[in-house]
């Protein structure tokens with residue numbers, strides 16, 4: 001399965017221009033100031049993250065070039081970082097980047113069924129973006145919330161204690177631009193027992 005954060009290819013849009021937005025330009029200065037004068041290139045990861053957020057969730061060639069220019073680094077050094085971490089997405093994705101955990105605890109608790117639901121609602125293959133550009137769905141390994149399995153990450157947030165019906169509702173609501181509730185879908189507090197912390 002294709003994962004848009006696990007590729008070495010950079011997606012180049014002809015005549016694309018990336019400039020920091022006014023707000024992000026201010027954020028860039030604040031981020032860089034956190035590092036000692038001779039170590040400011042250490043800001044490469046937060047700046048790539050900022051560029052990705054500004055660029056609809058993925059890094060174009062021009063956005064990587066802008067980070068390199070901002071930090072006086074060579075393009076190839078910034079590209080090395082962007083291609084190393086799967087959190088940096090190197091091709092256009094849908095509005096909702098859905099990462100379904102398929103490692104053993106989530107798998108035993110039904111992650112296969114969640115994949116089926118996601119494919120049905122998005123009407124796209126794993127790793128591909130839906131025609132309406134609403135979803136890109138991928139399978140990933142453990143996201144560290146095993147005690148609330150099965151779970152998925154959508155953009156920055158975790159959705160836990162899912163089943164086919166709750167997951168279907170989440171994706172349908174996203175498709176219809178409705179608000180959805182994050183975290184455990186059965187009301188579990190953090191990683192307490194599902195009957196409460198004293199159970």
Ligand code: FES
Pocket residue numbers: 101102103104105106107141142143144145146147149151
């Ligand atoms: S196995 Fe799914 S979060 Fe760990």
